[in-house]
Amino acid sequence: MYSELETHYGYLFEKELLEEISKIAIYKEVTKGTTLMSIGQYVKSMPILLNGAIKILREDSEGDELLLYFLEKGDTCAMTLTCCTGNKKSEIKAITELDTRLLMIPVEKMETWLATYKSWRDFVLNSYHHRFMELLDTVDTIAFKKMDERLLKYLKDKKAVTGNKVIKSTHQEIAYELHTSRVVISRLLKKMEQEGRISLRRNAVYVL
DNA sequence: TCATTAACACGGG
DNA sequence: CCCGTGTTAATGA
Numbered sequence: 001m002y003s004e005l006e007t008h009y010g011y012l013f014e015k016e017l018l019e020e021i022s023k024i025a026i027y028k029e030v031t032k033g034t035t036l037m038s039i040g041q042y043v044k045s046m047p048i049l050l051n052g053a054i055k056i057l058r059e060d061s062e063g064d065e066l067l068l069y070f071l072e073k074g075d076t077c078a079m080t081l082t083c084c085t086g087n088k089k090s091e092i093k094a095i096t097e098l099d100t101r102l103l104m105i106p107v108e109k110m111e112t113w114l115a116t117y118k119s120w121r122d123f124v125l126n127s128y129h130h131r132f133m134e135l136l137d138t139v140d141t142i143a144f145k146k147m148d149e150r151l152l153k154y155l156k157d158k159k160a161v162t163g164n165k166v167i168k169s170t171h172q173e174i175a176y177e178l179h180t181s182r183v184v185i186s187r188l189l190k191k192m193e194q195e196g197r198i199s200l201r202r203n204a205v206y207v208l
Numbered sequence: 209t210c211a212t213t214a215a216c217a218c219g220g221g
Numbered sequence: 222c223c224c225g226t227g228t229t230a231a232t233g234a
Contacts, residue, residue: 147211170225181212186227202220202225212233218226 005103008050008074017117021048025103030096037077037094042087045104046080049073052100053161057093057177066142067154067177069134070097070161078131081124097161148188150178155198159207167205 002022009018025048030036036047039059047054054071056079071077071094079092113120141150154174158167171185178185189205192198199206 171227172225182226183213183228184211186225190227200226210234213231215229215231217228220225221223 004050009048012123013119014117017113017120020109020113021103021105024109025105028102028104030100030102032096032099034096035093036096037079037090037092039090039093041090043080043090043107045106046076046110048076048103048105050101050103052102053097054094054100055097055177057095058091059093064179065093065176066179068092068138069131070157072161075130076124076127078128081128147178147180147184148191151185151188152192154178155205155207165207167207168203169205170203 002018005018005022009021013021026045030052036054037043049071051073054077056068056071056077057065058068059065077094079090082088110120110124114124141153145153151174154177155167158169159165171189172182175182175185189198189200193200197208199208
């Protein structure tokens with residue numbers, strides 16, 4: 001595990017920190033579609049992604065959901081950074097988008113490392129900033145853009161995260177994540193297909 | 209004007 | 222047949 005940690009994070013962390021991480025972190029393999037975190041759950045460790053992707057969703061009391069952003073290799077979850085220090089409950093839901101391998105770091109360690117390793121502090125602050133920007137981008141999209149642009153961003157993000165032009169989702173699933181109805185998604189996808197930007201199959205969308 | 213909801217027909221697996 | 226898809230009509234914001 002150490003060598004893999006070094007290939008992904010060697011440019012960020014010094015040797016002693018890499019060794020500490022490999023000693024303490026719990027290695028996990030998670031298959032696609034697993035719920036890693038639900039709203040209201042307590043956060044007691046911090047995930048670091050080795051590969052794969054995780055989608056972060058907000059959910060209202062009726063269970064309607066809204067996609068916030070994706071976490072990828074080298075990312076960590078910003079919510080844990082705020083939640084775990086104050087022993088607060090999670091405000092978000094996290095589901096693996098792909099088969100994902102990750103390291104879980106206990107809260108106490110992640111806090112002590114903040115004091116001992118500058119590289120760790122930089123990493124945490126940078127991820128926090130990065131997540132915040134991502135969130136702002138999503139807020140802009142929701143607040144100022146119409147559904148067709150939101151759908152386009154969704155398809156682009158999904159393509160980037162999976163590294164695949166083929167997005168395997170039904171119109172209904174897309175509608176849930178964007179918090180709208182299937183009719184709208186079907187209509188917009190059809191329009192985009194006529195414009196030659198995508199190609200539609202059953203259970204799949206080809207981004208061109 | 210555009211989203212939502214309900215309803216219906218088509219067709220592929 | 223069942224489910225995903227495409228479309229329409231009615232209603233509302």
